[in-house]
Amino acid sequence: MPGTxxxxxAAVRGTVHPTVAVLERHLSLYRRLWHxxxxxxxxxxxxxxxxxxxxxxxxVGSVQGVGYLSWIVPGVLASTAFQxxxxxxxxxxxxxxxWVRSYHGMRATPVRPVDMVLGHQLYLIFRxxxxxxxxxxxxxxxxxxxxxxxxxxxxxxALLTVATSAPVVAFSASIDHDSYFALLFRFVLIPSTLFAxxxxxxxxxxxxxxxxxxxxxxxxxxELCRAATLGRSPAWxxxxxxxxxxxxxAAGLVLAVRAFHRRLED
Amino acid sequence: MAEHPLxxxxxxxxxxxxxxxxxxxxxDVAPGEAFGFLGPNGAGKSSTMRMIxxxxxxxxxxxxxxxxxxxxxxxxxxxxxxxxxxxxxxxPDLTVRENLTTYARYFGLSRAESRRRADELLEFVxxxxxxxxxxxxxxxxxxxxxxxxRAMVNDPDIVLLDEPTTGLDPQAxxxxxxxxxxxxxxxxxxxxxxxxxxEAEQLCDRLVVMDGGRIVAQGSPRALIESYSTPEVLELxxxxxxxxxxxxxxxxxxxxxxxxxxxDRVLVYVNNGDVALSEVHRRGLTPSSALxxxxxxxxxxxxLTGRTLVD
Amino acid sequence: MMTTFVAARVSPGRVGAVVGRNVxxxxxxxxxxxxxxSGFFEPLLYLLSIGLGVGVLVGNLAVGxxxxxxxxxxxxxxxxxxxxxxxxxxxxxxFFFKLKYMKTFEAVLATPVRPIEIAFGELIWAVVRGSLYxxxxxxxxxxxxxxxxxxxxxxxPATVLIxxxxxxxxxxxSTMMRGWQDFDLLTTGQFALFLFSGTFSPVRDYxxxxxxxxxxxxxxxxxxxxxxxxxxxVESALLGHVAYLVVMAVAGLWFAARRMERKLCV
Numbered sequence: 001m002p003g004t005x006x007x008x009x010a011a012v013r014g015t016v017h018p019t020v021a022v023l024e025r026h027l028s029l030y031r032r033l034w035h036x037x038x039x040x041x042x043x044x045x046x047x048x049x050x051x052x053x054x055x056x057x058x059x060v061g062s063v064q065g066v067g068y069l070s071w072i073v074p075g076v077l078a079s080t081a082f083q084x085x086x087x088x089x090x091x092x093x094x095x096x097x098x099w100v101r102s103y104h105g106m107r108a109t110p111v112r113p114v115d116m117v118l119g120h121q122l123y124l125i126f127r128x129x130x131x132x133x134x135x136x137x138x139x140x141x142x143x144x145x146x147x148x149x150x151x152x153x154x155x156x157x158a159l160l161t162v163a164t165s166a167p168v169v170a171f172s173a174s175i176d177h178d179s180y181f182a183l184l185f186r187f188v189l190i191p192s193t194l195f196a197x198x199x200x201x202x203x204x205x206x207x208x209x210x211x212x213x214x215x216x217x218x219x220x221x222x223e224l225c226r227a228a229t230l231g232r233s234p235a236w237x238x239x240x241x242x243x244x245x246x247x248x249x250a251a252g253l254v255l256a257v258r259a260f261h262r263r264l265e266d
Numbered sequence: 267m268a269e270h271p272l273x274x275x276x277x278x279x280x281x282x283x284x285x286x287x288x289x290x291x292x293x294d295v296a297p298g299e300a301f302g303f304l305g306p307n308g309a310g311k312s313s314t315m316r317m318i319x320x321x322x323x324x325x326x327x328x329x330x331x332x333x334x335x336x337x338x339x340x341x342x343x344x345x346x347x348x349x350x351x352x353x354x355x356x357x358p359d360l361t362v363r364e365n366l367t368t369y370a371r372y373f374g375l376s377r378a379e380s381r382r383r384a385d386e387l388l389e390f391v392x393x394x395x396x397x398x399x400x401x402x403x404x405x406x407x408x409x410x411x412x413x414x415x416r417a418m419v420n421d422p423d424i425v426l427l428d429e430p431t432t433g434l435d436p437q438a439x440x441x442x443x444x445x446x447x448x449x450x451x452x453x454x455x456x457x458x459x460x461x462x463x464x465e466a467e468q469l470c471d472r473l474v475v476m477d478g479g480r481i482v483a484q485g486s487p488r489a490l491i492e493s494y495s496t497p498e499v500l501e502l503x504x505x506x507x508x509x510x511x512x513x514x515x516x517x518x519x520x521x522x523x524x525x526x527x528x529x530d531r532v533l534v535y536v537n538n539g540d541v542a543l544s545e546v547h548r549r550g551l552t553p554s555s556a557l558x559x560x561x562x563x564x565x566x567x568x569x570l571t572g573r574t575l576v577d
Numbered sequence: 578m579m580t581t582f583v584a585a586r587v588s589p590g591r592v593g594a595v596v597g598r599n600v601x602x603x604x605x606x607x608x609x610x611x612x613x614x615s616g617f618f619e620p621l622l623y624l625l626s627i628g629l630g631v632g633v634l635v636g637n638l639a640v641g642x643x644x645x646x647x648x649x650x651x652x653x654x655x656x657x658x659x660x661x662x663x664x665x666x667x668x669x670x671x672f673f674f675k676l677k678y679m680k681t682f683e684a685v686l687a688t689p690v691r692p693i694e695i696a697f698g699e700l701i702w703a704v705v706r707g708s709l710y711x712x713x714x715x716x717x718x719x720x721x722x723x724x725x726x727x728x729x730x731x732x733x734p735a736t737v738l739i740x741x742x743x744x745x746x747x748x749x750x751s752t753m754m755r756g757w758q759d760f761d762l763l764t765t766g767q768f769a770l771f772l773f774s775g776t777f778s779p780v781r782d783y784x785x786x787x788x789x790x791x792x793x794x795x796x797x798x799x800x801x802x803x804x805x806x807x808x809x810x811v812e813s814a815l816l817g818h819v820a821y822l823v824v825m826a827v828a829g830l831w832f833a834a835r836r837m838e839r840k841l842c843v
Contacts (some may be wrong), residue, residue, distance in 0.1 A: 015379075021371035025357070028368055032359050039765040051772035052627065058782060059647070060634040068634070101355035107321050108349035109372035109420075110341040186615055194626035204633055264321065 018111040022119025025102075027126070041131040045080045046138050049073065052199060053144075064201065066146065066230060073144035074153065074225035075198035077135055081128045081157040082218045085165040086189050088124055090181045093172035097263055104264065113260035117169065117253060121162055128161045129154055147231025156228065160221035163245040166252025173259035192216045197223065217248050270333050272297055272424055272455055273318055277327035280313045287313035289479035290327065295424075295457060300450050302470035303459040304563060306573070310479035311459035312352065315428050318457065319349050332423060345373060348417030352428040354409050356401045362412060363388065363397040366419055373420040380419075387415035391445060407438025411445065418449075425449065427458040431465060443468050463563035475567060482570045487563060494569045495561040496523050496535040500542050503531045505554035514551070521545050526568060535565070616666070617710035620659040621717060624652055627777060640779050643808070652723040653804035654776040656732070659714050660739040660803075661796060662767070663707030668747030669763060672699055673754050676837075686841050693834035700744045700830065707740035708733075724807040732806040735819075739799040742822040745829025746795065752836035770796040775804075795825055 016024075049072070057068035064071065096102045103116055132154050139145060168184070195205060195212070196219040202210055213219045220241045227234035234241055273295035280288040288310040295301045303311040316322035317329060320340040329336055331343045356365050363384050370380035388394045391411040396404065404412065410430065417425055430446070431439040446469055450456055460466050466473050467487045474484040483490055500522065504514060515527040522536035536542040539558030546553065567573070632647035640650060676682060682695055715729040715736075724732070750763065773787070774780075774796035780788050791797050802818040805811070 015376040016371055016374050018372060018374070021368075021374070024371055025368045028364055029357070029359055036761050039761055044765065044768055047769055047772050051777055052631070055773075055778035055782060056627070056631055056635065058778065059636075059638060060631070063634055100357065101351075101353060102357055104351065104353075105355040105357075105369070105416075106372055108319060108344060108347070108351070109369070110345040110374070111372045112341060183611060183615075186618055190619055190622055194622050195630070199626055200630035200634060204630055265323070 018109075018115040019118045019122070022106065022111060022115050023122045023126075026120060026123035030123070030127070037127075041080075041084060041127070042134050045076055045131070045135050049076050049139065049142075049144075054142075069142065070144050070146055070230065071226070072199060073139045073142075074229045075222050077132060077139075077153060077229075078157065078160060078218060078221040078225045079193050079196075079198045080131055080135060081160050082164050082192065082221065083189065084128050084131060085124055085161040086168055086184075088127060089120075089165040089168040090172050090184065091178060093120070093169050094175065094178055094181075097173060098176070103260070107264045113264060114257050116260055117166070117256045120169065121165060121253075124161050124165050125158045128157050132157045145229050147229060149228040149231050152228045153225045156221060156224040159242070159245045159249065160217060163217040163221075163248035163252065166249055166256050168252075170252060170255035170259045173256065173263050192218045197226075217245055220244050271295055272332055273301075273457065274330040275327065278314070278317065278324055278329055279326040280310070280317060280322065281325045286479050288317070291474075291476075291479075291481050293474070295455065297423075297455055298453045300456040300458075300469050300471045302457075302466045302473035303476055304461070304463065304466045304470075304473050304567070305459075305476035306461055309476040311476055312428055313479075314476075315426055315457070315459055319347060319426055320344050345420065346423045348420060348422035348425040350410075350413050350417045350425070350427045350430060352432065354413055356409060356412060356416070358401045360401065361398055362393060362401060362404070365401060365412060366416055369416045370419045375420070383419050383421075387418055390418075390448075391415040392441075405438070407434050407441060410434060410438070410442060414442070414445065418454075422454075424455045424457060427456065429459055429461070431460075431462065439465075463567070466563055473563075475563075475570060477567075477571045477573075483566065490563060490566045491561045494566040496537055497561060498536050498539040498542075499559055499561050499565055500534040500536055500539045500546075501531050501555075501557040501559065502534065502546065502551075502553040503555045504551075517549065517551060518546065521549075524569075533565070533568075535561070616663055616706070617659055617713045620655040620662070620710075620714060623658075624648070624655045624717075628652055628655070638779075641810070645808070648721075649723050649808070650779075650804075651777060652718050652721075653732070653807040654774070654800045656711060656714050656718065656736060656807070657739055657774075657796065657799040657803045658771055658776065659710045660707050660736040661743045661770075661799060663710040664703045664740040664744035665747045665767065667703035667706050668699060668744045669751050669754075670760070672703075672748055673751040673760075675699075676751060676840075677754075682837065682841055692837040692841065693830075696748060696830055696834045696837060699748060700741065703744040703747070704737060704740040707744065708737050711736035711740070718807070725809070728807055728809050732803050735803050735806055738819065738822050738826070739803070742795060742799070742825040742829070745826045745833065747829075748833035749829040749836070752833055752840065770794055774800050776800060795821070798822060 049069070053069040053072045053076070057072070060068040062068065062071075097104075106116055107113075136145070136150065136153065171184070172181075191212075195209070196202070196216045197213060198218075202213040202219060205213060223234040223236070224238075224241050224245075227238075271294040273293055275291060275293040277290045277292065278288060279286070279290050291310075291314065293314075303309075303314060305311050313322065317324050317336065318331060320331065320336040320343050323337055332346055334343050336343055357368065360368060366384035366387060367377075367380040370383055371377075375383065385394070385397070388397050391414060393404075393408060393412055393415070396408070401409065401412070414425075414427070414430070417427075427446070431442055434442065443465070446456065450469070456469065458465075458469065470487060472484070472486050473490070474481045475490070476482065483494060485493065502514070502518075514532050515525045518525050518532060518534055521542050522534040524535040526533040526535070534542060534546075543556055543558065546556070628648035628651035632651070635647040637644050638647050638650050682692075685695055686692065712733065715724070715733060718724045719726050719729050754760070754763075773783070773791055774794060775791065776796075780791050780797065783791060798818040798821045802815055802822070805815055
């Protein structure tokens with residue numbers, strides 16, 4: 001009970017890192033709410049693949065030397081990661097500041113803003129990897145994987161997750177009104193998904209808008225995933241793609257931690 | 267530890283832009299004490315609490331919590347604090363018990379220890395039967411008790427309670443006070459803010475009265491009443507009330523030590539209420555109601571600031 | 578639209594309240610009008626990405642004895658989807674919120690207004706919103722040469738009918754919703770319709786079982802109707818599609834009004 005002398009020290013001596021404690025909180029919530037996202041995380045990517053990859057693919061001979069299905073599998077894979085990462089960094093982050101105030105609750109404990117941000121990122125990586133693993137198993141049966149390098153896609157997706165999510169978390173922690181999210185989805189998420197090389201090569205885009213695809217972290221994720229599942233080298237040198245994603249991730253994390261500090265200060 | 271106060275502040279200031287929320291206050295809170303900040307909304311109580319809770323940086327002045335600097339050692343200090351905020355921030359999608367175990371993990375407690383603490387504390391705040399249920403359906407009083415249990419999960423040296431019973435019905439308040447009194451008996455240091463004088467009188471060994479970001483008086487509830495008020499107060503209401511306040515104040519002059527005309531009634535500060543009431547009748551005044559009561563901190567506050575605590 | 582919901586995966590209990598506020602806040606939020614006006618944006622992006630982008634890979638398509646560019650095939654489907662989602666977003670998300678949380682209708686019903694009249698009013702607003710999107714979309718189709726101005730004028734009333742049918746059905750579904758968690762099911766269902774209603778490839782390509790199943794679902798009829806009109810094909814089979822949509826509108830409206838009566842007038 002409160003105040004017994006023997007356990008007074010035990011509470012202070014840490015047996016779990018605060019970042020992990022934050023991850024655990026998200027996992028506890030997920031255990032209660034997983035069913036709400038099971039369709040969108042696991043079923044929709046496969047439906048998408050069937051409709052476009054198989055349905056439309058029947059009319060597309062081959063793209064860049066491979067069948068259309070094999071060509072868009074890595075694209076749908078990366079865009080699934082992208083959508084989960086982006087979607088789970090919006091309402092829930094703002095809500096935890098504004099309505100649930102759980103970050104304020106954490107702030108009263110030894111948990112630091114950096115723990116809050118990193119714990120959330122770890123949770124997102126878990127969410128993305130679960131969806132990626134399920135998707136890979138399904139497409140394996142469809143013969144959508146051409147190379148054992150496909151085993152590297154979960155790593156690419158983890159990097160893409162942080163590169164996408166961290167800047168969005170920084171944004172969500174800085175705004176006060178959730179109607180911006182509708183705009184974020186409409187003007188960032190959907191255009192990226194549709195024009196960043198998921199469904200057709202970006203070389204087909206008019207020269208004016210093509211740089212927009214190159215700016216999107218998703219295109220770099222798609223290129224890396226595609227290189228892996230097809231067992232060939234990506235469009236640009238490997239280090240450039242990786243470096244670009246790392247840069248987004250690093251800048252996003254710095255901004256996110258700063259935004260958390262600012263929001264929780266006064 | 268004995269010579270070091272748990273909380274030590276000198277000239278503590280908090281400004282938000284041009285607005286000064288806390289305008290230079292001194293504090294000493296000793297171990298085992300129940301210490302209160304009494305004052306109306308906007309007096310600077312919550313800002314002070316947030317600085318003590320190491321979530322808000324002082325603009326100026328000196329502040330030491332548990333002998334440490336809240337700016338440099340914030341995380342270390344927070345590890346030894348329990349905080350019950352004014353706005354509930356329980357996780358509505360976790361169960362009652364998970365709210366405690368999750369929070370315990372933020373303090374680094376092992377899983378087994380977290381579960382043990384959660385069960386003990388649920389027992390203590392009389393929510394053991396709701397352990398597996400959701401937070402959402404709990405009443406306001408239950409949620410507040412759960413928040414207090416959560417604040418206790420790390421076995422803190424100091425528990426900070428910001429307006430612990432605001433918004434609760436009388437029965438829930440009394441139940442909560444009773445639990446807090448138990449904590450006090452166990453030697454837990456309580457620091458609380460309130461704008462209810464009955465709460466301050468019930469719980470606090472010592473308190474400071476704040477107004478406009480400054481401390482206007484401090485001491486035990488009894489000592490404050492003795493210094494700033496009389497033992498009893500006679501409250502008179504007049505039904506003809508044309509100019510009830512000021513007009514009667516003149517007619518009541520000399521009945522007590524002091525007369526305070528309020529819009530709806532007149533307060534007469536006296537040593538003996540019954541004697542004073544006879545004097546009122548003797549002067550030929552016929553109040554529609556007359557009430558003799560003991561002085562409270564409300565009277566202290568009224569005397570110090572010329573305003574009532576709750577409007 | 579669909580992808581937006583998929584990404585903005587909202588976890589029920591906790592975010593239920595949050596979402597509730599979203600919808601309410603959306604109306605007053607800084608970006609509300611931008612969100613509202615840009616509603617036609619998503620089908621348009623799909624048209625550009627899949628219709629034009631993937632269309633380059635597909636080349637021409639032979640359907641019903643006619644050969645057409647893939648974009649010409651996809652565009653009417655996106656038009657039908659635009660009519661559907663414009664009406665549904667108003668009669669599911671917003672309508673449910675008003676029904677359940679804002680108690681708007683209870684206040685209205687304290688006046689002489691009858692439930693069927695409320696249902697009508699809501700439906701008209703939804704159809705106006707949906708029709709705004711389809712009108713803009715038709716203009717774009719004409720500009721891109723995907724249909725003629727004359728046939729666009731003929732197709733427009735058909736999109737209004739589609740809006741009525743889906744709007745009414747959306748309202749009927751809303752009255753049966755238990756909570757926000759059911760929206761995952763609804764949006765997944767909506768997304769499945771979007772993918773498999775002869776939208777991206779002709780239904781005759783589907784496996785027989787799926788083909789029969791699709792022919793029972795509403796978006797299929799909507800797509801077939803506007804595709805024929807946009808292509809300038811008028812045949813008696815269109816009456817069947819019209820009849821389906823009319824029945825859907827009337828039944829949905831009747832059902833919604835009855836449920837509202839039972840829910841609100843106790």
